Amino acid sequence: xxxxxxxxxxxxxxxxxxxxxSMAEIAIVSARxxxxxxxxxxxxxxxxxxLDLAESPNTFLxxxxxxxxxxxxxxxxxxxxxxxxxxxxxxxxIAWCAPYADEVAFAIVVLILTYFTLVIGELAPKRVxxxxxxxxxxxxxxPMHRFSRLGAPLVSLLxxxxxxxxxxxxxxxxxxxxxxxxxxxxxxxEGMRVGVFHPQEPAMVESVMAFxxxxxxxxxxxxxxxxxxxxxDAHETVWQRIVVSAHSVFPVYEGRRDNVIGxxxxxxxxANLAAGAPVNVRDLATPAxxxxxxxxxxxxxxxxxxxxxxxxxASDEHGAISGLISLHDIMxxxxxxxxxxxxxxxxxxxxxxxxxxxxDGRLDAAEFESTVTDFPLHQGPARDYQTFxxxxxxxxxxxxxxxxxFIHHGYRVEVIDIDGHRVDKVLLVVRKNPPAGAP
Numbered sequence: 001x002x003x004x005x006x007x008x009x010x011x012x013x014x015x016x017x018x019x020x021x022s023m024a025e026i027a028i029v030s031a032r033x034x035x036x037x038x039x040x041x042x043x044x045x046x047x048x049x050x051l052d053l054a055e056s057p058n059t060f061l062x063x064x065x066x067x068x069x070x071x072x073x074x075x076x077x078x079x080x081x082x083x084x085x086x087x088x089x090x091x092x093x094i095a096w097c098a099p100y101a102d103e104v105a106f107a108i109v110v111l112i113l114t115y116f117t118l119v120i121g122e123l124a125p126k127r128v129x130x131x132x133x134x135x136x137x138x139x140x141x142x143p144m145h146r147f148s149r150l151g152a153p154l155v156s157l158l159x160x161x162x163x164x165x166x167x168x169x170x171x172x173x174x175x176x177x178x179x180x181x182x183x184x185x186x187x188x189x190e191g192m193r194v195g196v197f198h199p200q201e202p203a204m205v206e207s208v209m210a211f212x213x214x215x216x217x218x219x220x221x222x223x224x225x226x227x228x229x230x231x232x233d234a235h236e237t238v239w240q241r242i243v244v245s246a247h248s249v250f251p252v253y254e255g256r257r258d259n260v261i262g263x264x265x266x267x268x269x270x271a272n273l274a275a276g277a278p279v280n281v282r283d284l285a286t287p288a289x290x291x292x293x294x295x296x297x298x299x300x301x302x303x304x305x306x307x308x309x310x311x312x313x314a315s316d317e318h319g320a321i322s323g324l325i326s327l328h329d330i331m332x333x334x335x336x337x338x339x340x341x342x343x344x345x346x347x348x349x350x351x352x353x354x355x356x357x358x359x360d361g362r363l364d365a366a367e368f369e370s371t372v373t374d375f376p377l378h379q380g381p382a383r384d385y386q387t388f389x390x391x392x393x394x395x396x397x398x399x400x401x402x403x404x405x406f407i408h409h410g411y412r413v414e415v416i417d418i419d420g421h422r423v424d425k426v427l428l429v430v431r432k433n434p435p436a437g438a439p
Contacts, residue, residue: 011113014075018121021067024144027129027136028054035134050134050141053148062158063148071121075113184209204334216300217293219333220314220323224362224419226250228257229264231282237403238279241416242266249311249326252285257419258320263288263311288313293322297330349388355430357411361389361423375409375428389423399423407431 033054039047053060088105092098129136148155184205227247229238231254242250248266253259262285269279289307291300293314304310310327349359349371357372365377368388377383377391385394392415393399395406399421405414410431417425 011075012116012120014071015116015120018068018071018075018117019125020140020143021064021071022122023125023129023136024140025061025064025129026126027133027140028060028144029057030130030133031137032134036137039134039138044138046138046141047134049145050137053141053144054137058159058162059148059155060144062155062162063144063151066151066154066158067147072117075117208334211297211301214297214333215294216291216297216312216314216325217323219297219329220293220325221329222323223321224360224424226321226324227417227425228253229281230254231261231285233281235279238269238281242269249324250281251288251313251321251324252281260288260290260313260321262286263313290315290321291325292317297333300325301330357428359388359426359428361387361392361426363388365391372428375411388426392423392426 028050031050031054033051036047036051036054040051087108088101091101091105094101097104227241227250229241229250229252231252233241250264251257251260252262252264254261261282264281264284264286268284268286269281272279272284289303289309289312291303291312291314293316295303295314300312303312304327312325313321314323314325316322349357349363349368351357357375359368359372363371365383365385365387368391369375369377377388378394385391392413395408395413396404400415400418400423402415402418405412407413411428412431414427414429415423415425416427
């Protein structure tokens with residue numbers, strides 16, 4: 001009986017050793033390398049050993065497999081030889097079982113050994129390793145490292161054989177990717193599920209990760225939406241254009257719009273007015289940062305940090321100004337939904353606080369009528385235009401100049417911006433107490 005207890009104790013010890021190898025394997029494979037690296041950089045020698053093992057999977061896995069295989073072989077041979085024989089002797093005393101005593105005893109020992117191997121040698125240790133992979137990896141890294149050095153010749157043979165087999169079947173190991181974007185997304189979503197992150201943060205992270213693939217043309221204010229200022233415009237003209245716009249930065253051009261001499265801000269204009277001087281945009285304009293509209297948003301941020309500017313003009317492949325991009329546009333893309341180019345390019349009619357309307361000339365005529373309901377347009381065959389700009393040109397009978405105006409149904413219609421030969425922006429101002437019989 002004492003010999004049987006000793007043999008069972010030896011088998012139990014072998015199963016525990018098998019569990020240690022299994023625990024080390026799952027812990028080191030599952031451990032976050034970034035955390036181990038941070039601990040190692042802080043002087044933790046055990047974390048350094050665990051990180052070395054994790055970064056050498058071929059050597060480490062071969063070491064673990066050697067240990068588990070040797071333990072399995074010894075445990076199976078030992079249990080078969082030492083436990084099956086006494087059990088078979090007991091079974092022979094049962095008449096109907098006597099002819100099959102050896103086979104039944106062997107089967108029972110194998111089943112019991114398999115059960116305890118799975119529970120004690122595999123499943124339970126792996127659950128422990130998964131519960132705290134970094135901690136377990138640090139504890140077992142030293143013993144695994146020493147065992148690896150003891151079995152170095154065999155480990156080297158197995159590693160070389162594995163590499164040769166992979167090469168023979170033409171499988172190339174993929175280069176290790178430390179962290180992928182998909183993994184970051186999954187971690188953030190899991191963090192939101194358990195309450196670590198705010199519900200809005202995953203969208204913000206998604207927007208930031210998309211920056212490398214997002215050209216600034218998808219974020220910028222397009223050329224047709226920019227409020228331009230001519231360097232030769234009079235103070236009154238400049239001031240009126242600034243007042244009716246909702247912008248804070250304006251490109252200043254000379255001659256033609258692609259000949260930009262700088263940018264002027266509302267803040268600079270107000271400061272000039274506070275000093276009692278008329279607005280001279282040529283003197284107030286600061287050099288503009290001009291970047292290709294194919295530049296990524298990430299590269300744009302780097303440019304902003306390097307130059308200290310927070311507004312830039314975007315140019316197309318032909319060198320023409322295609323839009324204006326600011327730090328505000330980038331922040332809007334991060335904290336909110338990424339705006340689509342179609343939303344930014346969609347023409348609108350915006351009602352201002354004073355009751356006036358700022359209308360994009362490209363706005364569809366039918367959509368204009370549904371928005372500004374007390375401003376009727378032509379009906380039937382007389383409406384031979386598609387946009388509000390077409391209405392303005394039809395009413396005047398010619399392509400208007402900037403500042404040209406007319407009266408229509410209680411509104412003063414003023415053309416405040418022309419892009420080439422196209423009516424870009426129109427201001428509708430309600431007339432107070434219009435004369436009797438006025439159109």
